[in-house]
Amino acid sequence: MEHMVRGVDHAAFPTFDPAGTVTFYRDVLGFPVVHSICAAGWGPDKHPDFIHFFFDIGNDDRLAFFYYFGLEPFDGGPQGDVYAKFEQHVPIWFIRSRHLAIHVDSERALLEYRRRLDDSKWPVEMQVQHETIESIYTHDPNGYMIEITRALRPVTPQEDLDANLTIDALLDVVSGPDPSMAALLTRKAELIVERAAAWELSNR
């Protein structure tokens, strides 16, 4: 199949705090406002009037927000963000697994965004570096977890093969009775033996 898509047009999130949101993205991080829509509510279900506004996150990709006039936040647990609230028993690693990661090309850029955040009300909460990536994390005024990340080396072709073998093994084991890492690694070894040698020949 031809792969014709070209990145993220926009990813959209609701906000109850447009002032904080603009301060965070435009004034602290320096992401330009590139588009906005002022829309009167319409339709049969009492849709409120709203502002839909967009920040440029590079590469012509955009991060967008909806602000609804007169709308109050919905109930939920004490954890999470304004869109998804979780009760106390939900583990934090699960909540943090949904986040937005924005790419930068260099250490200089990463450290500059770190400086901008650390000078603001939303300082970097965590900086992680291991052999392949370096990332900084914070939460925006809406509670959304934001990561800024750089790659420490390019992705190699064999990692694309490995990813495909992992996913094929995963689909096999989740269709079985007892999905586990052990089952996946056993199935993946079979796929390596079947396919890896031929892949390397075809990539020379």
Place this chain on the structure above:
Amino acid sequence: MTTLFILDVPENVPVVDVASVDPAVTVDRIGPYFRIASDLPIVIDRRATGCRHAVWYSSVAGLGASRITQWDKDAMRIEPL
């Protein structure tokens, strides 16, 4: 036979190097993977590899008729089924 596959990317190479110090271990390749095999259990000391945790805990690509009986911050131990 204990058999372990590791993808050939730069940060995984020390894992292979440490495993191959054991004279019972043989290392060959299938495509871009190292195949590490032994008639005995394979034990790899994490500190000897110099790997930090993110790489250490994602360094195994496959297991041939083997199981991991230890995989913590100290070592990885793989034994035949």
